[in-house]
Amino acid sequence: MNYLGIDVGGTNIKGGVVSEAGEIVREASRPTPAGRDAEEVTDAIAAVIRELAAGETLGGVGLGCPGTVDDERGEVVCAFNLGMIHYDLRAALKARTGFSIRLGNDANVAALAESAVGAARGAQSAVILTLGTGLGCGVVLGGRMLTGYTGAASELGHMVIVEGGAPCSCGRRGCFEAYASATALIRMTEEEMARCPESLMHALARESGRVDGRTAFTARERGDAAAARVVDAYVRHLAVGVANVVNIFFPEVIAFSGGVANQGEALLAPLQEQVRLQEFGGAYVSRHTRLVSCTLGYRAGVIGAALLAKQE
């Protein structure tokens, strides 16, 4: 039987009919209404569901969205991008489509997909870290998303690693996100560029029209010393957070997605080396957490939402 997965983002609402094997059979998409009005967003979600469900026999419908989601209560606790605060999304969609849908945080359902049919397929436990604008995270243990008492768990990006450090969007200081997201990398790149007017990074930024997560990595590859300092500092911070994740969960796999993760081995090789030195009991443990790249890309959200619908 097929399942329907919906991935609600700030820009688009993507949907897909997904096979039991986790493959997308059919897709549809609509822009997320710009007004951030919960009812309008729900109307648009319902339209995507109706479009894809027409003529299908579905085993269920699942949905992933940003923010804090309480699947037990069927409620979006808070998702500012969607204008939803304590919003009973399950009831609202049931009224519009007839389906009683399962709800998850977008990073969590993406992690479920990577764990079931992507980078961490077959692993008994996996943590997925998305190094993008923020630092998204999902934890899957024994095939289940870690959602905690309220649905708000797995917020590893909001684990402080530098007490009193750089301000984070969540209100704390020194969060993992404030040191390891693409946004943090760009901040570090700009700071180093300001210190080093002769750095190659200036020319690269001019060429591409902006400083981004690639600027420092590319300049370092071409031998720029200032860029090497940026990358080293970034990887050092990332390693501290990733080693924390290892010591907390000791997952079989940690998989990386998001812009910075496109660096592949240029990022993962030095990271693996530093994490090994910091993992608890590392000298004696014979099985180590594997650090890999995610494989499902943008499809992870839709596939994971569908897989969530499949779970008890």
Add this chain to the structure above:
Amino acid sequence: MNYLGIDVGGTNIKGGVVSEAGEIVREASRPTPAGRDAEEVTDAIAAVIRELAAGETLGGVGLGCPGTVDDERGEVVCAFNLGMIHYDLRAALKARTGFSIRLGNDANVAALAESAVGAARGAQSAVILTLGTGLGCGVVLGGRMLTGYTGAASELGHMVIVEGGAPCSCGRRGCFEAYASATALIRMTEEEMARCPESLMHALARESGRVDGRTAFTARERGDAAAARVVDAYVRHLAVGVANVVNIFFPEVIAFSGGVANQGEALLAPLQEQVRLQEFGGAYVSRHTRLVSCTLGYRAGVIGAALLAKQE
């Protein structure tokens, strides 16, 4: 049916026959052999098992010990206090007693006990933090200990909260343990005492013969300003780590044991207040993690080991 639980510590090997309801029916104990020879320690464990098992019909035997334990392989990966490195403890005890025992880390099995029949009874998820010489931790999710891929998980004490901070016994710098254990509190107390020769803490330390985890709390209660600074700094660090634990697991309960936890509400009230301010989405989440004191004391290890034997 009754189960047998063994708690192997650096000083004593404690055992207990435990009822299905988690009550200790009968106890026995022997000193841990001082030489830290794995075979001698195993002989002593076997003697405690034989003493308690005589005449009993047991559903199983479980054991908790310090260090990294791999229950799947039946192996103690490393427990320096017991002289065990990659030691096949299950086979060694099977040969001596006939029982095939379940193995767990001591903090993890104690958490299992607090979760099943102690401070977190009835909670869907719980984290137990022991503020002692080190910072011990166990995580129980849906009635199961979080042990990870290798048995080494749940080492929340070795989560860095201050990158580049105080050195930790594990080799990293700035671990939660280095800021929130009783040892860390004593270090902060001594540092502040050195700065403030007029502090009441000096008189209290002379009275009790040493600086300990109570010195600063007691002096603060009597109005000592230097002691108040120590307690404030300690609680601030502890709150950072505890808020991390909330954001990572969002457990229903976090329960505290160990010397510092004896301060009860003098510790938990300000801690709760600071953690609330730092939890992710705290303003919108309607259910919060409860911070409480553990209730089983030294019995948690024995009871938890027995409960482990009861699990599939």
